[in-house]
Amino acid sequence: MPTPEPQCRYETVFSIFLVLLAFLWKDNPSLVYPQILHLFSGLLLLNLGAGMSLRRWPARRALAAGIILLNCAVITLALEYSGGPRSNLWVLYLLPIYTASLWLRTREVVWITLGAVGFNLAFQAHNVVLWDDTAAFLLALKSAILTFAAFTTHGLAERERRGMERLAADREALAALERAGQSSRKRLEQARALADVGLATASVAHDLKSPTMVVLGTAQYLLENAAFPEAFHPDIKRIIRSAQLCQQLSSSVLDGAAGRAGEVQECDVRDVVDSALAVYGDMLLKHGIAVRVDSEAGLPAVMGRPYELQRVLINLLSNAKDAMPKGGSIALRARRRVGPEGTRIELHVEDSGRGIPAEMLGRLFQPFATSKGPGKGTGIGLYMSRIIVQTHGGTLTAQNMADGGCRFALSLPALAAGLALAPAPQDGARGPA
Numbered sequence: 469m470p471t472p473e474p475q476c477r478y479e480t481v482f483s484i485f486l487v488l489l490a491f492l493w494k495d496n497p498s499l500v501y502p503q504i505l506h507l508f509s510g511l512l513l514l515n516l517g518a519g520m521s522l523r524r525w526p527a528r529r530a531l532a533a534g535i536i537l538l539n540c541a542v543i544t545l546a547l548e549y550s551g552g553p554r555s556n557l558w559v560l561y562l563l564p565i566y567t568a569s570l571w572l573r574t575r576e577v578v579w580i581t582l583g584a585v586g587f588n589l590a591f592q593a594h595n596v597v598l599w600d601d602t603a604a605f606l607l608a609l610k611s612a613i614l615t616f617a618a619f620t621t622h623g624l625a626e627r628e629r630r631g632m633e634r635l636a637a638d639r640e641a642l643a644a645l646e647r648a649g650q651s652s653r654k655r656l657e658q659a660r661a662l663a664d665v666g667l668a669t670a671s672v673a674h675d676l677k678s679p680t681m682v683v684l685g686t687a688q689y690l691l692e693n694a695a696f697p698e699a700f701h702p703d704i705k706r707i708i709r710s711a712q713l714c715q716q717l718s719s720s721v722l723d724g725a726a727g728r729a730g731e732v733q734e735c736d737v738r739d740v741v742d743s744a745l746a747v748y749g750d751m752l753l754k755h756g757i758a759v760r761v762d763s764e765a766g767l768p769a770v771m772g773r774p775y776e777l778q779r780v781l782i783n784l785l786s787n788a789k790d791a792m793p794k795g796g797s798i799a800l801r802a803r804r805r806v807g808p809e810g811t812r813i814e815l816h817v818e819d820s821g822r823g824i825p826a827e828m829l830g831r832l833f834q835p836f837a838t839s840k841g842p843g844k845g846t847g848i849g850l851y852m853s854r855i856i857v858q859t860h861g862g863t864l865t866a867q868n869m870a871d872g873g874c875r876f877a878l879s880l881p882a883l884a885a886g887l888a889l890a891p892a893p894q895d896g897a898r899g900p901a
Contacts (some may be wrong), residue, residue: 504549511543514536529572565614566617581614583616590612691708706746709747733772739774756795757789766843767813767882769882784878787850794818796820800815810882811881813880817877833854833866861880862881
């Protein structure tokens with residue numbers, strides 16, 4: 469429905485014109501003063517009231533229709549004080565008809581048109597002294613003109629309304645297409661960037677195999693050499709574990725690039741936690757971060773690729789470290805959950821950091837989404853972590869805790885649930901996060 473402001477301004481100007489005209493023609497013997505001036509002023513006030521009611525209460529169109537219908541009564545009185553049956557001011561009945569056609573729907577237009585015709589018929593029937601064919605013809609002609617004006621004006625207004633509605637719908641559809649296009653372009657750019665990252669990662673993984681073998685072989689030699697001080701053995705073992713993990717991840721990247729899935733096996737979640745802490749635990753301690761592990765006894769195993777689950781956990785621990793530059797604490801909690809989908813193992817990684825910015829929560833797992841500064845994060849780690857967890861039939865979510873800090877919740881189907889494992893991710897971007 470079009471806004472009433474333009475039509476209201478038009479009718480207000482027209483009503484003011486009538487008032488001025490009545491004032492300027494005050495010497496006209498057919499006009500009775502001051503009654504005619506008061507009636508024209510009433511028309512002005514009624515038009516202002518109808519427009520105001522539609523602006524303030526657009527759903528209550530019956531109120532506006534009633535005010536517009538009162539115009540017909542005022543116009544009828546204006547006929548009485550401007551020459552009676554011979555008055556030419558009957559054309560003012562077109563004013564409420566025009567107003568209703570532009571502002572209101574068909575039902576209200578019909579009622580107001582019937583009101584205008586009815587008021588005119590009643591006035592003529594009450595005031596015409598001699599009824600003849602001419603009087604009947606003039607009355608029928610006036611009624612036909614009013615009815616035809618209502619029909620044509622409302623028809624044009626309805627077509628304009630439908631055209632405006634179609635135009636608004638087309639604009640909204642065009643805006644939706646533009647948004648979809650922008651989203652598609654963004655996804656295409658991300659896909660290209662991920663493909664580039666995958667190719668680069670596969671190349672780096674291939675080139676790192678030889679240096680990693682040298683590091684691993686040297687560390688094993690030192691560990692087995694009786695002349696090497698035993699005080700360094702824990703550090704050498706940590707180097708060996710890290711080199712082995714690098715080898716496994718490099719092989720996983722190359723397998724993914726070649727379309728091959730890695731082997732799956734039974735995994736103990738506590739072993740995954742211990743292996744991840746054996747590799748990354750000292751890094752956390754050097755940054756003043758205390759780690760507490762709380763694992764429910766007797767947890768069932770899960771099916772998966774241990775090195776990939778270690779990669780996910782190390783990435784979560786690394787993000788927690790970055791969220792606590794001045795130190796803090798991390799709690800690792802492993803629990804069993806029984807629900808409609810069967811038994812699942814939940815591993816929570818909770819930190820005492822500053823939490824995740826609200827604007828990042830909704831896109832935290834999207835590729836290249838990061839709140840870290842330049843050179844401090846790529847936005848790939850959490851994206852690939854979720855993909856890895858999903859290929860294991862699990863979920864990875866994040867939320868801010870009420871007492872501060874952040875919680876990442878990793879949920880995996882327990883082996884007893886009998887859920888199949890999805891193929892390994894093959895997007896190529898599976899290098900260390």
